Amino acid sequence: MTTAIVHVIEGNPQLRSLLRWHLSQLGLEVGLAAGLSEARQLLRSQCPSLIVLAIDLPDGSGLEYCRWLQAQDLAALILMISARSSEADVVAGLQAGADDYLKKPFGLQEFLARVQALLRRQRPQPLSRLEFGDLVVDLVQRRVEHHGRAIDLTPQEFSLLYVLVQAQGQPLSRSDLLQRAWPNAIDNPRTVDTHILSLRKKLEQNPQAPQLLQTVRNVGYRFTPEAMATRLAVS
Known part of the structure; x- marks a missing residue:
């Protein structure tokens, strides 16, 4: 059974x-972040089962991060x-959006009991692996392979691909993609176009006639439903 991953986002280094x-004594894998910036970077590298999130953080509000x-x-x-x-x-x-709320100061036994209770009722896992012909997208390991060869994507390129895949064939506007795939506020929609072009060069057999990452006129972009049809269940 895969070890559950817990992210702890807390500004107090001792706590x-x-x-x-x-x-860790419960056998859980733990990732730490002192604030929102570190938390978003951590989220790009690990897919947690549970996030322990403080409201008051050095660089912003935990409530906003939760939303x-x-x-x-x-x-x-959460x-x-x-x-x-x-x-x-x-x-x-x-x-x-929090699933439970624990008031400070709290006892460690109560904290651990809350964590274990949440992990027992964890939400169903989302799509973790997608195959489209010779293209494999591993959404948990954040890895893409083509013909068995790893494709080198930047963290931002993978985040954009992840959001498009999770949409399950529904077109997303540039504004939607900026909001969901970029960790920091960006107001230039052309940033999306630049990254889409880069992804097409790395993933498409013919970037000039893309099959996986399609443009939807007057809307934005989508990952084609044909790719979603071959998705694999979480093991």
């Missing part, structure tokens, strides 16, 4: 290390931790 140690995570359509559950303890604060956290 961050303490939580990592105790989670952003919901837009990514991830399978990860345990929000915060010193904000009013009923309104708890409601705000749950409405932002």
Whole structure:
């Protein structure tokens, strides 16, 4: 059975290390982030089962990050931790997308019990592997192969491909792609066009007549439904 991955996003270095140690004792793989920027970088390299998310972070709000995570359509559950303890604060956290809310200070035994309870009811895993002819896209390992040869994609190129694949053939506008695939706010839609061209050069047999990454006039781009038809179930 695959080891569950937990991301701990907490600004306090002592608490961050303490939580990592105790989670590791449960046999969990733990990734750490001190703020939102590190959290988004970590998310590009690992697909977690659970995210432990503090509300107050050095570079932004955990509530906003939680809302952003919901837009990514991830399978990860979210345990929000915060010193904000009013009923309104708890409601705000749950409405932002958290699956559970734990008030600081908390006992470690209660924290671990909450983590284990969440992992037991983890959401169904999303598509993890897609095959289209000789093209294989591994969404968990963030790896692409063609004819058994690894294709070198930048983290941003893979994020863009990931979002398009997750849309399951539905066209997405440039604005949608900027919001979902880019970790930081960008207001230049042509950035999407540049990355699409780069992806086509690496993935398409004929980039001038693309089959996988199609342009939808007056809308944006889509990953073709024919590719989605051959998707494989999560093992």
